[in-house]
Each structure stands twice: as C-alpha cells, then as structure tokens.
Amino acid sequence: MKIISVFGTRPEAVKMAPVVAELRKHKSVESKVLVTAQHRDMLDQVLDVFDIKPDYDLDVMQDNQTPTDVAAEVLKHIQPILRQEQPDWILVQGDTTTVLAASLAAFYSRVKVGHVEAGLRTHDRYNPFPEEINRVLADQLSDLHFAPTETSKKALLREGIEAKRVHVTGNTVIDALKFIVAQPFNGSLPHYPADKKLILITAHRRENFGEPFADMLRAMKNLADRDDTHLIYPVHPNPNVKNAAHAVLGKHPHVTLLPPMDYFAFAHLMGKAHLILTDSGGIQEEAPGLGVPVLVMRHVTERPEAVEAGTAKLVGTDTKVITDEAAKLLDDPAAHAKMAKAVNPFGDGHSAERIVKILLDHKE
Structure with missing residues (x-):
C-alpha cells in the first residue's frame, strides 16, 4: 500500500x-x-x-x-x-x-x-x-x-x-504533544519575570484582520498594563498581523514580541502559561492537555467540545469582554482552577x- x-x-x-x-x-x-x-x-x-x-x-x-x-x-x-x-x-x-x-x-x-x-x-x-x-x-x-x-x-x-x-x-495533536513534553528540553525559552503571571498569545486569523484585531490588541495592552502580568506573543509573519501588533505592543515593557517559535519550545512555553489568549484552533486542543485555561478570541468555534468541557471559553473580539474574562482568571484562583482541571475531551x-x-x- x-x-x-x-x-x-x-x-x-x-x-x-x-x-x-x-x-x-x-x-x-x-x-x-x-x-x-x-x-x-x-x-x-x-x-x-x-x-x-x-x-x-x-x-x-x-x-x-x-x-x-x-x-x-x-x-x-x-x-x-x-x-x-x-x-x-x-x-x-x-x-x-x-x-x-x-x-x-x-x-x-x-x-x-x-x-x-x-x-x-x-x-x-x-x-x-x-x-x-x-x-x-x-x-x-x-x-x-x-x-x-x-x-x-x-x-x-x-x-x-x-x-x-x-x-x-x-x-493526533495529543499524540504530538505527548511526544514533545516527554523529550528533555535543553533550549532557552523567552525570559519573563518569575513573579509575573504569563499570558501567552497567538492571534492571526484572516477574518479578524482590521478593527476586530485592533480590539484584540487593545485588550492585550490592557492586560499588559497590570502590575502582575507579562505577555509573550510569537507574532505571525503576515504583515496584517505583524505591523499592527508591533504598533500597539512593540514598546510595552510587559510584552515580549517574538518571531514564530519552533513547536518544541512553544509547547514547553504553553505549559508555563497562566492562561492563553488565542484565535487558533489547535491550541484549544493542546492547552487543556497541559492544564492551561484558554480564552478563544473568536465568536464561534469548530471545537465546541472544549467549551462544553470547560477547558476553553469563547470571548469574541470585544476589548472589554476579553479584558474582563482574562482578569477573572488572573484574580480568582477558583475560576482558574476550574478551567485548568477540566478534562481534555480530545483524546x-x-x-x-x-x-x-x-x-x-x-x-x-
């Protein structure tokens, strides 16, 4: 065959x-x-x-x-x-x-x-x-x-x-994730202050280009303005994403903008995050396997199982909604634990x- x-x-x-x-x-x-x-x-x-x-x-x-x-x-x-x-x-x-x-x-x-x-x-x-x-x-x-x-x-x-x-x-993403996290990681991860809660970001969807993406970036800036957070954002090379992200977040002291990371390093960084803000599909499946809550910056998802299981929550692209929902997970340990301990439904x-x-x- x-x-x-x-x-x-x-x-x-x-x-x-x-x-x-x-x-x-x-x-x-x-x-x-x-x-x-x-x-x-x-x-x-x-x-x-x-x-x-x-x-x-x-x-x-x-x-x-x-x-x-x-x-x-x-x-x-x-x-x-x-x-x-x-x-x-x-x-x-x-x-x-x-x-x-x-x-x-x-x-x-x-x-x-x-x-x-x-x-x-x-x-x-x-x-x-x-x-x-x-x-x-x-x-x-x-x-x-x-x-x-x-x-x-x-x-x-x-x-x-x-x-x-x-x-x-x-x-199969769970197969891949298990393989990756079982390997010793000897590389370096992006530095962030140990006393800060890490918010990991991925955002690049074509349907969000323009004002929705601008709203998302404003929410990220609001979260970076807090004293207890640090944001790491590996930025997609598409100019619609890269230029806008650097314009809003590029000089913020609580934000690290990076080129796309290799998957090995990114998977290990996911495991260190307090929460993840994403418009990605795959991360809705991967992060729950590492016990990390996911806020999905989209209005619909093709992965309703994650929402139903409580491992992910749809927050759309509105600046206030994203900011408020992330703040709950930063400020309320019980709310964070409820999402972090939910069972991954993907395999x-x-x-x-x-x-x-x-x-x-x-x-x-």
Whole structure:
C-alpha cells in the first residue's frame, strides 16, 4: 500500500507527524511525504522537530499570497506527482487551502482521500475564513473520515456521509504533544519575570484582520498594563498581523514580541502559561492537555467540545469582554482552577495508531 501524506502549514505538520511516524513502523506501507510549504518557515521548524524529510516540496509560499494563489499552485503541481506515484491513498489534515486543493487533485486522479480531523464545523461559512468551506468540501471529497470526537462524527453524518466511512479516533495533536513534553528540553525559552503571571498569545486569523484585531490588541495592552502580568506573543509573519501588533505592543515593557517559535519550545512555553489568549484552533486542543485555561478570541468555534468541557471559553473580539474574562482568571484562583482541571475531551495520545490501523484494514 502506498500512502502520501500532504500538508503545508505548521499546525498540519504537528498533527500529521504522529501519523507519518506510525506509518514508518509498517513494512507493508510505502509512506511518502509531500509538503506544499504554504507557510515556509513555520513548517520547516516542525519538520526538524519531528525528523520528517519530505519526498516532495512544492514550495508554493509567496509574499501576500491569497487562498486562490495557494489553491492554484497546489493543484498545478500536485497532479503530475499523483500521476507518477499512483498512490492508493493521500492523507490530508484539517482545513487549510492545501487540504482542499490536494483533496480535489486526488479526486481528479481517482486517488482515495483520508481526512484526518474531519467533521469540525462552525456552521458559518465565513468564520473561520476560508477554513470552514475548505473542510466542508474536503469532507465531501474524502473516502475515509477520521473524526476526532463524537461531535465531529455527528456533523459528518448530518451532511450525508456514510457511517461506515467515519471513524472516531481522537485528535493526533495529543499524540504530538505527548511526544514533545516527554523529550528533555535543553533550549532557552523567552525570559519573563518569575513573579509575573504569563499570558501567552497567538492571534492571526484572516477574518479578524482590521478593527476586530485592533480590539484584540487593545485588550492585550490592557492586560499588559497590570502590575502582575507579562505577555509573550510569537507574532505571525503576515504583515496584517505583524505591523499592527508591533504598533500597539512593540514598546510595552510587559510584552515580549517574538518571531514564530519552533513547536518544541512553544509547547514547553504553553505549559508555563497562566492562561492563553488565542484565535487558533489547535491550541484549544493542546492547552487543556497541559492544564492551561484558554480564552478563544473568536465568536464561534469548530471545537465546541472544549467549551462544553470547560477547558476553553469563547470571548469574541470585544476589548472589554476579553479584558474582563482574562482578569477573572488572573484574580480568582477558583475560576482558574476550574478551567485548568477540566478534562481534555480530545483524546488519549493513541489517535495515530487508530488511523493507521483503519487504513490497513482498507487494503483493496
């Protein structure tokens, strides 16, 4: 059986790495890796951490690229590779434009698609943009759906996906996180005063560009103005994020702005945070595994399980709401403990094993 794993961004690579590692264990599988490098530098960090050497690198990243640019480049370059390799399966992960374009190219080539992290939904086609439509369409193109939770399975069944093609596996990000935190960390982490509560920030979503992002930055400044906090914000390289963040927070003495961190260091830094402010999807899954409360700066989430379990809370993009909700977790130990001790609903660290076993059971 020949399987090509396709991914293009750091979050995809983190979540696909355990699957690639599991595939390597099986002599009956010819496993290859194709990266689109939709996000070049951030992807390379993860490839190094997990010792993944791509067989194909499309290197599609351009400055100020649009989803259309990415989709066009991936479709154009992946088709000849599929024609040459004739794989039995391609595996895609999540909801990036790489996922949609690779799934479509595989469909055109009559190659079966396995979708890791299938079935996540906000039911708002523009939020997140373009990820919601990317994953809906990718699921329609997929032959096997590896849903992380029962909630995501139910979403797929409601959309008419056959039950026999949907498998609840847990989320592979827990596998990746367990691997990372088990490794000794000998590197250096960003310095912050030991007597301050660390607030870790990630914020970069396209649908928040403009005034919503400005509101989020104002909330971050409010929190940095406190005497008991220090904010660390690894800033996404997109100019819409980088320029705005540096304009508002760049000279604040209680804020450290950094380039994107490698995943190894970032995972260890997450474990030291008092709370995390994010508009990311993956961190809603990762931080609860480390006992860190998450405030999600979005109005909807495709991970309602985190909110229902009490490990994450939606706070939107309003400056006052973000500031007030973060203040509760800084000032009220009981409120903080309630979120920190809630049970992570996203898996047990054996998701990749389940996914590969299911694939091996589908030899045809």
